[in-house]
Amino acid sequence: MTDVLGLTRELVALDTAGRAEDDAIAVLAPRLQDAGFALDVVRLDSGRSTLVAEWRTDLDVPPLCLSGHLDTVPLGAAPWSFDPLRAEPDGDRLHGRGTSDMKGGVAAIVLAAIAAATGRPRRSGLRLVLTAAEETGSAGAVGAAVRLTGRPSGPLVITEPTANAVAHGHKGALWLTARATGVTAHGSMPHLGDNAITKLAAATTRLTDYRFPGDPHPVMGAPTINVATFHAGLNTNSVPDLAEATVDVRTVAGQDHTTVLADLAACAGPSVALAPLVDLPPVWTDPHQEWAASVADAVADITGVPTGEPVTMTFFTDASVLTPAFGGVPTVICGPGEPSQAHVTDEWCSITRLAESVAVLERLCRDWCGL
Template identity: 75%
Template sequence: MSADVLNLTRELVAVDTIGHSESTALAVVAPLLETAGFTVDVAEHEPGRGTLIAEWHTGLGEPPLCLSGHVDTVPLGAASWQHDPFRAEPDGDRLHGRGTSDMKGGVAAIVAAATKIATLRPSRAGLRLVLTAAEETGSAGARLAAERLAGRPSGPLVITEPTGNAVLHGHKGALWLSARTAGVTAHGSMPHLGDNAVYKLARAVTRLESYAFDARPHPVMGGPTLNVGTFRGGLNTNSVPDSAEATVDVRTVAGQDHAAVLASLAERVGDEVRLAPLVDLPPVWTEPGDAWAASVAEIAREITGHGDGSPRAATYFTDASVLTPAFGLVPTVICGPGEAEQAHVTDEWVSITNLAESVAILERVAVAWCGT
């Protein structure tokens, strides 16, 4: 029996997975998949933080279609919520709650579609589900899944991140950097005896403000971007600071090499600054002319009645940054029921209509690939 996407979304939202307890959320879906005939493996990269790999008829002639999403969520924020963030009570066509759009609704759609498909018999290929932990902080769960699936063939990949059920052909990469400077501390009344690390870092950050990438804009993704997100230095007002750190968020486009970007930025900030990667996730791009990707886009347009066929890409990153290269650069699309504008916001919501349409899209994509 297939899972009900509405109730399953609510059950997943009820589990607080803000940076922890993904294994508890996966315990909601694992029995449903096992009952449907999937083999299920849950592995943890740290206690309580599990990633699930479920497989169904993956030994057929063609490699399995892979459906993937993450179950971790971000903090609620300082603002008060008008809706209980862990109840997901229906409100007209909306479910409000942390993770409804990003992206427990997408995970519920994957499980609902997969359990429906498992009632059929494949003639061409099977299904693989990868439901991950710790995507929001750098895709640690996806890295664990890639290790466990190393050497095993995979077909195309669908990531059900929030797109309003539109098909996106890729997303920008994320290169998050720590920029550190060191100095010598001294009494604040005698600064000439010290070496101020804050001044060094401030000079470097000013140079980054006017940094220009040596990259042509991507025809769909646009150009790369850079943002200095944090700046910290010193311990107290009346001492010369002997250390300072800033964090830098670089979003890259298809065709850029992260090692080359890092080298260019290091040259820009100068020898006083030590740059080190915090997150290094490459961009992902599948050409719209790819036959499988084009078929998924057509299915989504037929079911939703939206879309003009123009290729689109996301500015955010997904686990595809890890899974797509690990699977051999398989064709990849992002298509899920949530709304990108609802990700990480107060009173986050997902459309109940979109949840049902997402299940329908995934079912048709799976039927076409698996030959059921």
């Protein structure tokens, strides 16, 4: 059977930067089908699909769900020291785009699930959701959630990069467009126009200075807001009649995005229109919840790293879609990649952690299924 290093390298060799997730599915689907998984391909766009693979979901207890995404971000403009599509080992490091975020995590899911599926489950089965288009707002997870409507699900494991630590959730992402309009005029007669830039600049300054009500979350900390882009202007000698910005808001458990948007719109003022680009809620599972605690115990046992204080991630995952779609199931994020390596030049993942991840996930599968 293919080892996790080999399968990760095979996946990294495929360029899935915002495209061609079907190429990855072509590698993974036959392995899962041969292991007895029933496959369902959920089409998103040409060449872009999500794979749902299920094993023994006919048993009394809803299946454990393991999920990861197949797309990556582009390479960027900076030169790489390693071929980003070769996944070349360098000691314990495996370099390449997606090694940490998150083809290593996907490879671990698939191999752990295949290993577990050699047994006879007494209690439950497995569901794998390997998604397209996570990096741009979880569109593939949305399609999978629609397809899985009405099918009960057990807990959810997302193998995004955590260096095999257990994270009990992550912040939400509310990305907004901010738009101001005005009236153009000749630059020598600005009093005849209405400058959209000054309106939007004042509003984005107010948003940057905005302080969210309430106390910080005890684990996630405080929500954040960042004005990320600003585009405006016709030419130097014209009054601009349109200005647009994007705003990245990261929310914490307990915040309602509808309320957050209304509060930020009031802060921006009536001359600026705010509209959602991405609306993904935060995810939080109590570390003392029985299954979540058992995950932490398994990870500590296999990695040899004692369980520390509860942590969450700042980045969003497909759990923002899948967890509520599955009825608020207990959810953890735990994967072999390095959080600091997501989206960077010369991205790498620890080969040791890849093997640990397979062992952790196989343990979770066997425990949940009663193998």
